[in-house]
Amino acid sequence: MNLSQLAKELNLSISSVSKALRDSHEISSATKKMVMAKAKELNYQVNPFASNLRKQKSKTIALVVPEVANDFFGPVISGMESVAQQKGYHVLIYLTHEDMQKEISIIKLLQNGRVDGIMMSLSAQTTNTGHLEELKEMPLVFFDRVADHIDVPKITTDDFNSGFMATDHLIKNGCKRIAFMCISQNLSICKKRMNGYLEALKKNKIERENSLIIPCIGDHEENKDSIRKLLKRKNRPDGIFASVEKLAIATYEICEELKLKIPQDVKVICFSNAQTVALLNPSLTTITQPAYEMGEKAATILFKLIENKRDPFLLENTILDSKLIARDSTKSKRKKNQNVL
Amino acid sequence: MNLSQLAKELNLSISSVSKALRDSHEISSATKKMVMAKAKELNYQVNPFASNLRKQKSKTIALVVPEVANDFFGPVISGMESVAQQKGYHVLIYLTHEDMQKEISIIKLLQNGRVDGIMMSLSAQTTNTGHLEELKEMPLVFFDRVADHIDVPKITTDDFNSGFMATDHLIKNGCKRIAFMCISQNLSICKKRMNGYLEALKKNKIERENSLIIPCIGDHEENKDSIRKLLKRKNRPDGIFASVEKLAIATYEICEELKLKIPQDVKVICFSNAQTVALLNPSLTTITQPAYEMGEKAATILFKLIENKRDPFLLENTILDSKLIARDSTKSKRKKNQNVL
DNA sequence: TTTATCTACTACATCGTTTTCGTGGATTTT
DNA sequence: AAAATCCACGAAAACGATGTAGTAGATAAA
Numbered sequence: 001m002n003l004s005q006l007a008k009e010l011n012l013s014i015s016s017v018s019k020a021l022r023d024s025h026e027i028s029s030a031t032k033k034m035v036m037a038k039a040k041e042l043n044y045q046v047n048p049f050a051s052n053l054r055k056q057k058s059k060t061i062a063l064v065v066p067e068v069a070n071d072f073f074g075p076v077i078s079g080m081e082s083v084a085q086q087k088g089y090h091v092l093i094y095l096t097h098e099d100m101q102k103e104i105s106i107i108k109l110l111q112n113g114r115v116d117g118i119m120m121s122l123s124a125q126t127t128n129t130g131h132l133e134e135l136k137e138m139p140l141v142f143f144d145r146v147a148d149h150i151d152v153p154k155i156t157t158d159d160f161n162s163g164f165m166a167t168d169h170l171i172k173n174g175c176k177r178i179a180f181m182c183i184s185q186n187l188s189i190c191k192k193r194m195n196g197y198l199e200a201l202k203k204n205k206i207e208r209e210n211s212l213i214i215p216c217i218g219d220h221e222e223n224k225d226s227i228r229k230l231l232k233r234k235n236r237p238d239g240i241f242a243s244v245e246k247l248a249i250a251t252y253e254i255c256e257e258l259k260l261k262i263p264q265d266v267k268v269i270c271f272s273n274a275q276t277v278a279l280l281n282p283s284l285t286t287i288t289q290p291a292y293e294m295g296e297k298a299a300t301i302l303f304k305l306i307e308n309k310r311d312p313f314l315l316e317n318t319i320l321d322s323k324l325i326a327r328d329s330t331k332s333k334r335k336k337n338q339n340v341l
Numbered sequence: 342m343n344l345s346q347l348a349k350e351l352n353l354s355i356s357s358v359s360k361a362l363r364d365s366h367e368i369s370s371a372t373k374k375m376v377m378a379k380a381k382e383l384n385y386q387v388n389p390f391a392s393n394l395r396k397q398k399s400k401t402i403a404l405v406v407p408e409v410a411n412d413f414f415g416p417v418i419s420g421m422e423s424v425a426q427q428k429g430y431h432v433l434i435y436l437t438h439e440d441m442q443k444e445i446s447i448i449k450l451l452q453n454g455r456v457d458g459i460m461m462s463l464s465a466q467t468t469n470t471g472h473l474e475e476l477k478e479m480p481l482v483f484f485d486r487v488a489d490h491i492d493v494p495k496i497t498t499d500d501f502n503s504g505f506m507a508t509d510h511l512i513k514n515g516c517k518r519i520a521f522m523c524i525s526q527n528l529s530i531c532k533k534r535m536n537g538y539l540e541a542l543k544k545n546k547i548e549r550e551n552s553l554i555i556p557c558i559g560d561h562e563e564n565k566d567s568i569r570k571l572l573k574r575k576n577r578p579d580g581i582f583a584s585v586e587k588l589a590i591a592t593y594e595i596c597e598e599l600k601l602k603i604p605q606d607v608k609v610i611c612f613s614n615a616q617t618v619a620l621l622n623p624s625l626t627t628i629t630q631p632a633y634e635m636g637e638k639a640a641t642i643l644f645k646l647i648e649n650k651r652d653p654f655l656l657e658n659t660i661l662d663s664k665l666i667a668r669d670s671t672k673s674k675r676k677k678n679q680n681v682l
Numbered sequence: 683t684t685t686a687t688c689t690a691c692t693a694c695a696t697c698g699t700t701t702t703c704g705t706g707g708a709t710t711t712t
Numbered sequence: 713a714a715a716a717t718c719c720a721c722g723a724a725a726a727c728g729a730t731g732t733a734g735t736a737g738a739t740a741a742a
Binding site: 343344345355356359360363365387388390391392393394395396 | 727728729730731
Binding site: 684687690693696701707 | 713714715716717718719720721722723724725726727728729730731732733734735736737738739740741742
């Protein structure tokens with residue numbers, strides 16, 4: 001069922017039917033009613049490709065994320081999809097699986113007009129961003145894992161401050177030697193979190209120790225190996241600041257293996273959005289990011305960008321607050337239970 | 342940059358260029374090389390809408406899921422996306438948020454040829470399936486939450502058997518009064534899991550008790566209320582079989598609140614794919630579904646269906662095995678640690 | 683020599699919408 | 713009454729790619 005068949009049924013021209021369906025003022029309201037009724041009756045649906053081709057718009061956006069089996073990206077996607085659904089947009093999803101080559105080929109794919117805009121979070125292995133700089137005309141927003149030097153809207157949490165808070169929290173609970181674990185050397189979030197960590201050390205007059213900064217860029221077993229080595233050292237750390245959930249899980253596993261008690265022997269804090277952290281043994285102190293809101297915000301800004309490309313205030317970065325939720329994995333002997341800061 | 346501009350640059354006709362790019366035998370290899378080179382040089386990309394319109398194919402599939410902030414659907418999506426990426430397909434994602442009305446409107450949206458096929462998992466609130474029966478011509482596969490009476494390929498795990506195993510496991514560990522909690526009265530997975538539960542009771546000569554079958558179809562707080570009431574009864578259950586992770590979490594929370602010990606006072610088993618279940622306090626016995634494989638399988642079958650609609654063997658249902666992983670939440674006094682069954 | 687077959691290309695219709703530019707008739711303005 | 717404006721609609725040209733149906737020119741078969 002297309003416009004021309006519908007027009008024939010109605011004894012009208014194609015253009016009149018088209019206009020009637022889009023509620024044009026050129027068509028009398030009587031005719032509009034007839035057309036609408038017939039269209040409903042025959043279940044007419046606009047052909048999206050013809051329409052997209054003609055209008056040079058797709059009402060579709062792309063979401064490019066490293067992975068989705070993850071308690072952070074899940075709610076982010078949910079937030080984005082809600083906004084998109086409400087705005088009548090469609091969402092194409094692409095996973096980079098943390099692989100820069102995949103990221104590059106996905107971005108190439110998106111340069112042919114298939115989408116009106118892109119929301120993305122960088123892969124951990126992305127070391128240069130030439131592929132993104134070529135997207136000059138394409139509305140683009142970054143969320144969470146951003147490329148700082150690319151001049152597009154960015155939605156992040158305050159990673160520096162979160163890193164500072166987390167480290168400071170460990171120190172306040174008695175830690176003297178704190179290890180920092182991160183999944184990438186390239187990601188801005190990692191750098192910022194680390195700078196927050198370093199700043200907290202400095203403020204508390206603790207000397208930086210490079211051997212306590214552990215890159216965990218391998219698979220789960222490799223990361224466990226790094227952590228095992230770390231915790232088997234003679235002067236092992238008494239606090240661990242993991243920047244992603246899976247590293248905290250690995251830490252718990254290694255502590256069990258080495259019969260180290262959390263928090264007595266090692267305290268652990270971690271960025272995480274999992275629902276189960278409060279039920280872990282011991283419950284895990286986390287920095288929790290407003291994931292759903294981040295998704296909503298990113299989508300909202302992208303749509304503004306699509307609809308009104310040159311609005312300069314859009315380029316301001318949006319920084320959302322994370323929460324430190326203290327639980328048992330960082331509890332010191334003297335302190336009682338703590339709550340949300 | 343489109344075909345006609347490219348043709349002008351090359352002093353060739355549009356059709357020759359088009360054919361050259363698609364490696365047609367009508368074009369000499371010398372010409373093909375020229376065209377390819379020029380296309381690369383000028384960064385020519387096929388306009389997907391023109392192409393889709395002409396070919397009446399979109400190389401795009403839709404994924405319709407209840408939610409994504411979830412340890413099951415995350416890996417499923419990952420599996421699907423991998424297969425799609427490899428096959429050169431695009432994936433549109435739509436969330437129903439467990440809402441039948443949203444599901445209906447999403448399906449309506451997809452009837453205009455935007456996608457070549459649909460993979461879906463029903464919303465928990467979907468009570469009738471008229472909207473899906475209208476999809477007669479559209480390649481469709483169900484995964485996990487299927488509509489049994491619709492004659493399309495279905496990829497599931499063996500829910501009856503899983504329900505049986507879970508219940509039998511509880512009984513073998515000493516439970517006499519086992520509650521069954523499910524998120525929907527409609528979903529086939531719930532019915533099958535419940536039938537497995539009932540069959541295990543029968544086999545072990547335990548009488549069915551309807552007050553132990555608890556529908557948990559509300560939000561988190563409502564579900565917690567139901568569980569609280571359940572566990573406050575004089576003759577409370579000594580075993581709980583939760584069919585989704587969030588119900589197990591709610592159970593843990595209520596047990597803590599009521600000072601009930603797991604597994605001494607109540608044993609808990611649950612369907613879950615979370616990475617953290619082994620670290621919970623106590624570690625949670627789970628039935629774990631092969632989520633990633635399910636996604637891969639569903640996508641693979643959908644592509645076969647798209648490419649070769651009338652292959653009858655495709656209609657056979659695919660049933661994957663789940664694993665029961667025994668942990669501390671179901672441990673009986675006499676038994677030692679148990680392992681994968 | 684005539685006819686058939688290839689080869690390597692081109693012209694053009696088509697996919698289904700959207701939108702610009704008309705147009706004939708009615709209504710209003712001068 | 714002539715001119716201007718409006719109203720409600722239609723014709724046709726895009727949008728860009730694809731594929732059918734040709735067509736010259738060259739080679740092969742009859």
